[in-house]
Structure formats: structure tokens, C-alpha cells
Amino acid sequence: MSSTTREVILGVGAGIAAYKSCDLLRRLQERGYGVTVVPTPTSLNFVGAATWQALSGRPVTTQVWENTHEVSHISLAERADFFLIAPATADLIARIAAGRADDLLTNLVLASDVPMLIVPAMHPSMWNDPATVANVATLRKRGYTVMEPEVGRLTGTDSGQGRFPETSTIIAALDEISGNKRDLVGKRILITGGGTREAIDPVRFIGNRSSGKQALAIARNALLRGATVDLIAANMDSSSLNGAHVTSVESAAEMRAALAISFPLCDVLIMCAAVADAKPVRSAIEKIKKSLFTSIELEPNPDLLAELGKSKTHQIMIGFAAETSELRESARAKLLAKGLDVIYVNDVSGGAIFGKDTTQGMILTRTGADIALKEVSKDALANLLLDHANRQLG
Numbered sequence: 001m002s003s004t005t006r007e008v009i010l011g012v013g014a015g016i017a018a019y020k021s022c023d024l025l026r027r028l029q030e031r032g033y034g035v036t037v038v039p040t041p042t043s044l045n046f047v048g049a050a051t052w053q054a055l056s057g058r059p060v061t062t063q064v065w066e067n068t069h070e071v072s073h074i075s076l077a078e079r080a081d082f083f084l085i086a087p088a089t090a091d092l093i094a095r096i097a098a099g100r101a102d103d104l105l106t107n108l109v110l111a112s113d114v115p116m117l118i119v120p121a122m123h124p125s126m127w128n129d130p131a132t133v134a135n136v137a138t139l140r141k142r143g144y145t146v147m148e149p150e151v152g153r154l155t156g157t158d159s160g161q162g163r164f165p166e167t168s169t170i171i172a173a174l175d176e177i178s179g180n181k182r183d184l185v186g187k188r189i190l191i192t193g194g195g196t197r198e199a200i201d202p203v204r205f206i207g208n209r210s211s212g213k214q215a216l217a218i219a220r221n222a223l224l225r226g227a228t229v230d231l232i233a234a235n236m237d238s239s240s241l242n243g244a245h246v247t248s249v250e251s252a253a254e255m256r257a258a259l260a261i262s263f264p265l266c267d268v269l270i271m272c273a274a275v276a277d278a279k280p281v282r283s284a285i286e287k288i289k290k291s292l293f294t295s296i297e298l299e300p301n302p303d304l305l306a307e308l309g310k311s312k313t314h315q316i317m318i319g320f321a322a323e324t325s326e327l328r329e330s331a332r333a334k335l336l337a338k339g340l341d342v343i344y345v346n347d348v349s350g351g352a353i354f355g356k357d358t359t360q361g362m363i364l365t366r367t368g369a370d371i372a373l374k375e376v377s378k379d380a381l382a383n384l385l386l387d388h389a390n391r392q393l394g
């Protein structure tokens with residue numbers, strides 16, 4: 001299971017509805033899922049490997065012996081959090097029911113033990129055939145979720161039960177089996193991440209060691225929980241994030257300008273970015289020669305969070321701090337001084353946390369008890385902070 005992105009295998013059977021799974025793939029990505037598409041060989045007659053590759057941004061393989069250096073079916077199965085087969089044809093359902101392993105997709109079905117959602121689409125007479133009825137019953141007995149196809153017009157003039165469901169119906173079914181909380185639908189969450197850079201000259205800057213991983217974890221989990229997410233990204237790689245509105249900035253001044261636009265619209269601000277506390281008084285237009293590069297005169301940057309704390313109307317505000325000692329005392333002082341609702345203080349003693357997938361520290365709120373966290377994943381912290389924000393939103 002992945003500690004970063006939630007991973008889905010999207011199996012595609014040889015039905016005309018395969019083209020509708022292109023939209024499904026996009027919608028899964030927008031929800032923050034990483035998607036690996038595994039078509040059956042014959043399904044490529046409907047949608048080709050190049051399309052799946054371009055849409056998913058990942059290699060696409062149909063047989064176990066292709067691309068073995070890139071994709072091993074066992075590691076692919078182990079990486080997945082969920083398995084989705086859409087569309088599933090009568091033949092594919094029969095092969096899965098029989099436990100066959102004659103292409104990569106059916107191998108993966110056997111090799112994986114994650115929740116499985118199967119979305120059949122076929123002609124009504126095939127769906128109602130006793131063989132298909134028995135095969136679907138077998139799959140359901142095995143614990144797989146098999147959706148009911150929709151009733152309506154099919155390709156051509158026929159109609160009946162066999163239509164591929166709407167993308168939103170499939171996503172809702174996936175949310176149900178994946179246990180995703182959808183408690184942030186309709187909420188706009190603004191997140192800042194990374195570290196600002198303050199230019200000394202065109203080549204040099206004052207920066208810091210923030211990787212942006214915590215902000216990415218918050219953005220990803222907020223998306224999974226249904227929020228609208230705006231990310232102001234300072235010098236961090238957000239290419240793995242699908243579905244958020246990302247504004248890239250370099251300096252504290254640029255971040256301030258981006259916040260001025262997005263903050264009034266948000267319900268929750270999570271200020272995860274490491275904003276440089278000071279910047280050079282002058283940023284040279286030309287590169288400074290090393291013989292003249294002997295000192296830098298600095299001036300303080302405004303405290304963006306404190307400024308917003310003064311101007312806020314309805315927003316819940318969550319700040320971060322990094323301390324090496326006296327965590328609780330310093331964090332509580334910042335919580336009050338900056339007008340925050342919640343603060344998370346990272347324990348960075350010994351250079352811990354930067355660039356890692358885990359964190360340790362303490363969550364402080366205005367009223368509740370302090371919560372100490374020891375070596376938790378950044379995803380887990382993200383969800384705890386989102387829980388706090390949501391509670392405060394009422």
C-alpha cells in the first residue's frame with residue numbers, strides 16, 4: 001500500500017463503454033488517486049494503449065511478460081489500494097469467476113487482495129444469461145462488489161439492463177467500498193506549502209529546507225474528503241497532485257499577493273509553508289561578483305499568518321511551527337499571537353522531519369487538550385488537522 005498517493009488499478013474490458021472509462025480515469029485523478037490502467041488485450045480495439053498512457057501518464061501493459069523491468073504484476077498488485085474494473089464484459093467476468101490468469105489484468109485480480117469494484121456493461125441478453133448470472137453471484141460471494149448495470153438505451157436501438165453507469169455513480173460506489181470520508185464536500189481549503197526563496201541576486205537566494213511534503217499530504221487528503229483545494233506552492237514539486245488549483249510562487253511577497261486573492265474565499269487556511277523571516281534589503285539585478293559577496297543586509301518579511309489573523313472574517317486558521325525545544329510553550333504563544341484556531345508544532349530537534357514521510361510533534365488548539373504525536377505519517381497528521389478544521393467549521 002502506498003504511503004503517499006492512494007493507488008487504484010483501473011482494469012478495462014473489451015466493451016464499447018471503454019471510452020467512458022477515459023472520463024472515469026480523469027475523475028479519479030482529480031480526486032487525488034494515482035491510477036494505473038490495465039486493459040485486456042482485446043479492449044485495445046476500443047481504446048488504444050497510447051490513449052491510456054497519455055491520460056494516466058504511466059506505462060500501459062496488457063500481458064505479464066511485457067515491460068517486466070517496469071511492471072511486475074505482484075508489485076503492482078501490492079501497491080494498489082483499490083481495484084476497479086470498468087467496463088467488465090461477460091467474458092471478463094467469466095474469466096475472473098473461473099480464476100483464470102490469461103492476461104495481466106486477470107493475473108492482477110488473483111494476486112491482489114484489496115477491495116474490488118466491478119462495473120459490468122453488456123447487452124441485456126448477455127447480462128441476463130444464466131451463465132453470467134451465476135458468474136456474478138460467484139464474484140459477489142467472493143466479496144467483490146459488482147455494480148448493477150443501468151437500464152436504458154444501449155448502442156444501436158436495443159434497450160434494457162446493461163448500460164455502463166454514470167461516472168459519478170461509479171465514483172460514489174468506489175468511495176463507499178474504500179471507506180473514504182466525504183465530510184469536506186462544499187468546503188474550500190487553502191493550503192500553503194514549500195519554502196519561500198528571497199533573491200539576493202539572479203543566482204542566489206535565501207531559502208530553507210521545507211520540502212512541501214506535508215502540504216501535499218494535506219491537499220491530497222482534503223481532495224479525497226471532497227474539499228475544493230487551492231494550493232499556494234513555494235518552490236515545491238506538486239506534479240503528483242491532481243485536482244487542486246495550484247498557484248506557484250517564489251518569494252514571501254508573491255505568497256502574500258496570492259493569499260490576498262484566495263484567503264477571502266476560503267473556509268479554512270492551513271499555512272504549512274516555511275516563509276522566510278527576512279529578505280535582502282536589495283536584490284541585485286546582476287550577479288554579485290564573489291569578491292564583493294561579503295555580507296547581506298536583511299530586513300524582516302511581514303508575518304503573513306499574523307496579518308491574515310487580523311483581517312479574517314470567518315476562516316478557520318491552522319498554523320505550523322518548528323521548534324527544537326520548549327515545544328508546547330512556544331507553540332501556544334504563537335497560537336495566540338497569530339490569532340490561530342489550531343497550531344501544529346514540529347519537533348525538529350536533530351534535523352528530523354524535513355523531506356521525510358513521517359513527522360513528530362504536537363497539535364494545540366485554543367480549548368482542547370494538547371495532542372502529542374510520535375512518528376506518524378504526514379497523511380495521518382493531514383487528516384487529524386482536517387478533522388480539527390471540520391469540527392470548528394461545525
Ligand code: CTP
Pocket residue numbers: 252271272273274275276277301302303304305306318319320321322323334
Ligand atoms: N509564517 C508566516 N509568515 C512569516 C513567517 C511564518 O505566515 N513571515 C507562518 C508559517 O507559515 C507558519 C507559522 O507562521 O504557519 C510559523 O510561525 P513562526 O513564528 O515563523 O514560527 P517559527 O518558524 O517556528 O519561527 P520562530 O523562529 O519565530 O520561532
